[in-house]
Amino acid sequence: MTDSNEFRERGKEMVNYIAGYIDSIEKRPPLAQVEPGYLSKLIPNSAPQKPDQWEDIMKDVEQAIMPGVTHWDSPNFHAYYPTGNSFPSILGDMLSDVIGCIGFTWIASPACTELETIVMDWLGKMVGLPDEFLDEGVGKGGGVIQGTASESTLVSLLAAKMKRIRQVLEEDPDKNKDEYDVLPKLVAYTSDQAHSSVERAALIGSIRMRSLPSDDENAFRGEALQKAIAEDKAKGLIPFFVCATLGTTGCCAFDNLTELGEICEKENIWMHVDAAYAGTAFICPEFRYLMKGIQYATSFNFNPHKMMRVNFDCSALWVKDEADIVHAFHVDPFYLKHKHQGVVKDYRHWQIPLGRRFRSLKLWFVLRMFGIERLQDHVRKQVQLAHEFEKLVLSDSRFEIVSRVILGLVSFRLKVSDEQNEKLLKAINDSGKIHMVAANLKGQFQLRFVICSASTELKHVQFAWEVIQGLTDSLENKEGSVHNLNGANS
Ligand SMILES: Cc1ncc(COP(=O)(O)O)c(C=O)c1O
Known part of the structure; x- marks a missing residue:
């Protein structure tokens, strides 16, 4: 075609x-009712030499693909x-596909960057995030769309790691340490109810992560965290990161952000909040009691691609200080430089891959075509x-x-x-x-x-x-x- x-x-x-x-x-x-390997019996094992007919492809969609969906x-x-799934989202994504830009820097597609910044502020206000997380807010915060909550946790963990290493090196009176002296001392915490992606982030980031016991209601509480920090500090370790969950995967329990946050603030610990599923609920004021203590969070994430009718992938991550994230992943190859660099957002610094889709389009379509009320x-x-x-x-x-x-x-x-x-x-x-x-x-x-x-x-x-x-x-x-x-x- x-x-x-x-x-x-x-x-x-x-x-x-x-x-x-x-x-x-x-x-x-x-649930697909097929056995492993079913598809290789239905379609050829090499690509066609000449173009296939559209009608034949669509016949195969129904006869070969759909049974395995x-x-x-x-x-x-x-x-x-x-x-999430909805017609507005599908339409927005169609447009993103046809534009096909890779918005890694502002100049690579200014609308891709600017719409993302704007809709992340819309979304942050919708879920009642403190102003400091917003781009237009009082502080140095801002939002970015990641692919998944797993990436959001990883990015936050890595940013926290780099920030803490820098701090320790700056405070070192002898100035004879390097980051590899500090790294083995860092310790992060989460609860036994956290999603497996949190443990995985620690594995990828080569970070010691402790999974602490949750209470009878499956919530991560301050007491467990305080005890672990005291134990670890006594061993000479450096607590630096906590991942709390709002809406755990197993049973949708909610960690106590106020208790955890007060400790994190006192101990100079980055608190990341994973609200992958539950975050959408905060667009309804009556559910915001569940995020009490959010003012202590350093970063907050939820997936509009779960309950908010946006098709996968769309994971919203906010940080209170964008410099934390930008500095952590900063490399500056010549071919990506542009004349507005440093003045505008270059989202390549906010994520693991270089390339990024125009994901804010589908989010924008959903927010505009449903409005807050219909989403509520x-x-x-x-x-x-x-x-x-x-x-x-x-x-x-x-x-x-x-x-x-x-x-x-x-x-x-x-x-x-x-x-x-x-x-x-x-x-x-x-x-x-x-x-x-x-x-x-x-x-x-x-x-x-x-x-x-x-x-x-x-x-x-x-x-x-x-x-x-x-x-x-x-x-x-x-x-x-x-x-x-x-x-x-x-
Ligand atoms: C609490 C929580 N965190 C993280 C995830 C992983 O989400 P993602 O697939 O976006 O990485 C899930 C998945 O359901 C989840 O429930």
Whole structure:
């Protein structure tokens, strides 16, 4: 396809296909029902020598690709956390694709940089971030769009590491140390409920990271942090970084930012806040109590590509002092220099790769085409539906709710062995009717039911519960009462 007329034709067909896909997504099994290696049996093992026909490609999309797709936007998909999807976002991303700029410096595409700075300020205000995080705010802060929360944590950790090393070297009276003397002494902290990407960031950054115990509500508290810092300082280590979580992956628990933050402030520790999923909820003022203590954060991240209807990838990261991040990753090759350098933002200094997409376009489209109010409605509906599911779970004495339902996640389990719960989950996913995943919460297997798609309605929640109850009945019939299996009696 080389001319724009053919693109117009095919483009219309593709938009039609996409709209049809969304309209009928409910008919497809939410979890792909294929075995590993299925695709190599359906498509050739080398690329075509001559162009393939469009019709043949689209036939293969339906016959070969779609059976192997897990449909994250299905109203019956209740696994992980949501991935954003919406028509405004898709349209914005189409435009980004066609512009195709790589906005690593301001001059490489000024609109790419400037729109990002503006929408990050819009977003920061929407979620109630302190002014210091905003580009237009009182301080030296600003926001950047990263690909993922994992990258945001890594970037924050690496920036904190460089900042602390510089400080230690500056304070060294003899001036005979270098960074490699300091590095082995640095220590970072997170909780046993933090996402695996936090541990991974430490591995990549060659940083000693301690995973500290969370409390009975799965929150990271000041006491645990204070104790660890005292132990480490006694060993001559240098505490420098804390990663707190708002909305943990396992059960959507919220760390106590006030307690952690007060300690971090006193100890000169960078506090990064990972609110990958929950951050979107803060656009609703009634959920902002969950981010109490945010003024202590050095950096804050959430993923509009989770609950905010923006398609992957779009992870929003703010820092209170952009110099911390820019200095940490600063290299200056000749070919990237430009005449406005130093006066404008060059986002290449804010991230790990050089290249970057025009991701702010899809975010801008979403913010403008929904407006804050419709996004707030979306969050409230997701939370409301989770509470509906919670009521259904509570109505059946064979089940228990494992942790408090705060946003769109319900953690629950059968009041029997982990093994029985695992069997139930397998049966749920084998059914092809709904899709869920499990979590291991302090050694206990729990089922996670998440409201994911924007098209999930009460009827889907009720349907999911019927599936879960029906499969529980079948398990009981096959293996005897689930109540009796392990002697559980309530
Ligand atoms: C709390 C938390 N942090 C980080 C992540 C990782 O997100 P990403 O895929 O954007 O790296 C997740 C994923 O669900 C999460 O729940």
